[in-house]
Structures are given as C-alpha cells and as structure tokens.
Amino acid sequence: MSMHTSPLDQPGTADAGGMNVYILRSLQALLKLYPNLSVEVFTLDTSSSPSESVQVSEFLPRTLIHNVRVDSAVGAAKEQLPLIVDDFAMAVSRSAVKKPDVVHSHYWLSGMCVLSLREITWKDYSVPWVHTMHTTAAAKDARSGQGEDREPQARYEGEQKICREVTSLVVNTVDEAQQMVRWYGVQKEKVVVIPPGVDTHVFHDVVPSRRAHEGSSSQCFLVFAGRPQPLKGVHILVEALALLPPDISIRCAFIGQGSSEYHRQLVSRAQELGVDECIDFYPSFPPEKLAEFFRQADIVAVPSSSETFGLVALEAQACGAAVLASDVDGLRSAVADGVSGVLVASRTPEAWAFALERMVRSPQRRRLLGHNGVQRARVKTWEHSAEDMLSLYRTLMSLA
Missing domain, CATH: 3.40.50.2000 (Glycogen Phosphorylase B;)
Structure with missing residues (x-):
C-alpha cells in the first residue's frame, strides 16, 4: 500500500522521494529472491487525466500496480488526502484481484487505509499487517527548523492508532525503534529493525x-x-x-x-x-x-x-x-x-x-x-534487506 505516491514515480518530483526508492528496490529484491511471490501495489491516482487503472512494469515482474481512481481525489493535494482515506480503501477493496497473505503499508496515510480496510473487507479474515512509517509527525516536529510547519494533530492520532493495531512495525534503525517506543508507546516486540540498502550495480565508484x-x-x-x-x-x-x-x-x-x-x-x-x-x-x-x-x-x-x-x-x-x-x-x-x-x-x-x-x-x-x-x-544491499523482510513475512504468515 502506497497511497500518496507510486513506487514508479521519479524521486525528487512532487511527493516522491526516498520512500519510492525503498518500495521499488525492496520489491525488486523480494521478487528476485522468491520466484513464487506475486504482488499487488495500490496507489491513489489524483491526476485530472486518468492513467491506466492496472499497470505492469518491466521493473517489477509478477506485480500488478493499481492506480486507483477516486472522484473526490482528483486534483487533491497531499494535505487533503486524510479526508479521502475511506473512499480509497473502498476502491482498493473493489479492485484487488486476490485476498492477500500479508499486507505492507508505507507512510501513515497508507496505514490509515489498512485500518479502514480491516473494517470494510477483512473483518473475518486475519491478515498479517506490516507497516513502515518512513517518517513520523513526532520525529519531524522534534527536529523542525525555521520555515517548517508543524504536523497536524490528525496525523499524530492516526500514527498512534496504526502503532496500536499493526502486527509488525518495520523501522530503519535502532534509533527509530527507540523513538517509536518513546514517542508512540509501541510494544518493543512489535518493532523490527531492517536497514535499507543501496543498489551497488547503479551506485558504485570509479577511479x-x-x-x-x-x-x-x-x-x-x-x-x-x-x-x-x-x-x-x-x-x-x-x-x-x-x-x-x-x-x-x-x-x-x-x-x-x-x-x-x-x-x-x-x-x-x-x-x-x-x-x-x-x-x-x-x-x-x-x-x-x-x-x-x-x-x-x-x-x-x-x-x-x-x-x-x-x-x-x-x-x-x-x-x-x-x-x-x-x-x-x-x-x-x-x-x-x-x-x-x-x-x-x-x-x-x-x-x-x-x-x-x-x-x-x-x-x-x-x-x-x-x-x-x-x-x-x-555490505548494505537491498538483497540483505529483502532477506530480512521475507523472513518477517513468513513468520507472520505462519502465526496467522
């Protein structure tokens, strides 16, 4: 789940950044490691001219990318998306091809969508839910400098609810794990540290x-x-x-x-x-x-x-x-x-x-x-990250 930005979007444009790289590279490494894996990605299409509702990409084999259209989202800015979460969740439930074995949401908006889906579609279906915050309201406000707006209260409340309900919370560093426990009261056993990687086939040195x-x-x-x-x-x-x-x-x-x-x-x-x-x-x-x-x-x-x-x-x-x-x-x-x-x-x-x-x-x-x-x-590759992520998925699926 990547509600506010597609993993295929160019980092550095609009709302695309490190999270887009994280999702794309993680999925590529997972799909390479696990030939039986199939993936459905859901992202919100806010453009005035619709893109293909289901997209396939050479970068992500065995993956369907759903560009979900919601009437209320056309032309919406990122700040307006919290009001559209339930509509997006309804549209996701209609467009999903399969029931998932595990759900991984990215950023708080996607987490709110999963909470809504659990009420709409998965009431009687126990789906292991993994969430990665990528950034939190508490971390941003704690470090904010001049010219940086405070995060809205709705985001704090949403992130707190995600932390209470999620099966596992994946964080990048031990520092972030401690922040989640300190600022959001997350149970320590829910938090899993999986550092991101780097694509050394692309990013490498020369003479x-x-x-x-x-x-x-x-x-x-x-x-x-x-x-x-x-x-x-x-x-x-x-x-x-x-x-x-x-x-x-x-x-x-x-x-x-x-x-x-x-x-x-x-x-x-x-x-x-x-x-x-x-x-x-x-x-x-x-x-x-x-x-x-x-x-x-x-x-x-x-x-x-x-x-x-x-x-x-x-x-x-x-x-x-x-x-x-x-x-x-x-x-x-x-x-x-x-x-x-x-x-x-x-x-x-x-x-x-x-x-x-x-x-x-x-x-x-x-x-x-x-x-x-x-x-x-x-030694910090996406393959190492994917191995840890796949191990987490398998563990959660065995417990479901």
Whole structure:
C-alpha cells in the first residue's frame, strides 16, 4: 500500500522521494529472491487525466500496480488526502484481484487505509499487517527548523492508532525503534529493525581521477539531491556558501524538482547573497544519471532536519563521495561519522560553512572518507534487506 505516491514515480518530483526508492528496490529484491511471490501495489491516482487503472512494469515482474481512481481525489493535494482515506480503501477493496497473505503499508496515510480496510473487507479474515512509517509527525516536529510547519494533530492520532493495531512495525534503525517506543508507546516486540540498502550495480565508484577537483584544497564540486523543501535544508547551503572565505571556490549542483515557492525563494536568496553564479539547479534524474553526479562530486551534502535513514547519503558513499550530513536520527546510521563522512552538529549556515571549509581544505581526507564509504556501502544491499523482510513475512504468515 502506497497511497500518496507510486513506487514508479521519479524521486525528487512532487511527493516522491526516498520512500519510492525503498518500495521499488525492496520489491525488486523480494521478487528476485522468491520466484513464487506475486504482488499487488495500490496507489491513489489524483491526476485530472486518468492513467491506466492496472499497470505492469518491466521493473517489477509478477506485480500488478493499481492506480486507483477516486472522484473526490482528483486534483487533491497531499494535505487533503486524510479526508479521502475511506473512499480509497473502498476502491482498493473493489479492485484487488486476490485476498492477500500479508499486507505492507508505507507512510501513515497508507496505514490509515489498512485500518479502514480491516473494517470494510477483512473483518473475518486475519491478515498479517506490516507497516513502515518512513517518517513520523513526532520525529519531524522534534527536529523542525525555521520555515517548517508543524504536523497536524490528525496525523499524530492516526500514527498512534496504526502503532496500536499493526502486527509488525518495520523501522530503519535502532534509533527509530527507540523513538517509536518513546514517542508512540509501541510494544518493543512489535518493532523490527531492517536497514535499507543501496543498489551497488547503479551506485558504485570509479577511479578517483573522475572527481572534479580531486587534489585541490581551494576548489570543490558539491552535490545536493532531494526535494526542494525546508526540511531538506537547501537554504542552509545557500547561506553557508556566502560565508566561505573568498579563496574557496565551490561549484554546486542542486538536483530536485524546482517549481515550488521554496525553490523560487532559494534562487532569489542566492542572487541577494551573490552566490547564484556558483549554483546550477537541475530537475530530478533517474538513478543512473544521479550516480554520475555523485561520482563526479567532491562532496555530497545532506543538511536535512530529519531522516529516518537518508538513502541519498548511502548512495553517495557507494559512489565514493565524501558526505556531509546533519547529525540527526537516521543519518547517524547512514553515515559513519569521521569514517565515511562527517556529521554536522548544528543546522546553521555558520556550522555548515565551517564544515564545508574544512572538507575543501582537506583533499586527502575527502579521498579517505570516499574510500571508506565505498567499503561501507558494499555490505548494505537491498538483497540483505529483502532477506530480512521475507523472513518477517513468513513468520507472520505462519502465526496467522
């Protein structure tokens, strides 16, 4: 269940991000490991021009992707989707081809849909239910910075109900597991830690000479990849660039969809600070193209206020780039501080300018961090994640 975004959507556009990568790569690895597995994916189609109601993809064999149409959802924004959950659940119950042996929902909206389905369709049918939050209201609000809105009370209440009713809650890190127990009162035995992976066939290193400024202590190519929104912290990078000493020259590639008001503010602020000429804004790219940018990057920056894991940080490490990331929750697991990257303690322009300058001035350190990152990523594959997920599914099915 992935109500608000399809796993086939391009990460970095609209509401698509790390969760889309997580679902797609998890399913690909599961389908490869288990030839008898068949999957139905349900996602809400909010477009004004309908897409195919049932879609098949070469990326996901033995999988039906249901683009569910609900009249009340046409043109709806993500913030309006909680009001459409019951209608979506009804439509899902009508379009499902088979009764499931196990259900896995992603994000709180999909979890609310499963709760509704249990009332509508599965009253007398015990279906093991696995849920992955990907992010929670409590985590976002605990780390939120300037310009980041508080999460609505309805989300808190929905997440609490999901935590009470779900069979198993899959989290990315031990940190996240502790958060779920502390903030939501989840029973410890319900929580299963399964770290995400990285596709090392796509995200891999090349010879160091491909890097833009491999040996320079005054020049650097920096890459940011993600949706342009306050919680991702791109504005911090813009402000930090203006604080760097004049002898440091950083060329930046900011990769992500750029049509929001926040993006327009970024461009305007960069012009005010006189750093616009060193920043190139790009649309979102497919994984292969994104990996090329990471391979050329001297530094990949992840200044998020909160991440349940931070797939971009792991993908960048797999490509041999030195990573600078916020010292928050999931990024502490994605990046080994001082080994495969550096965690920045404060999300202020001053702290990031200081960290950037130190990294630029230390080309040997960048090389070492990049080398260690490649080694670290090699053992964090989607196949390992899928094996753990499949084991969980089988256990729950045997108990049902």
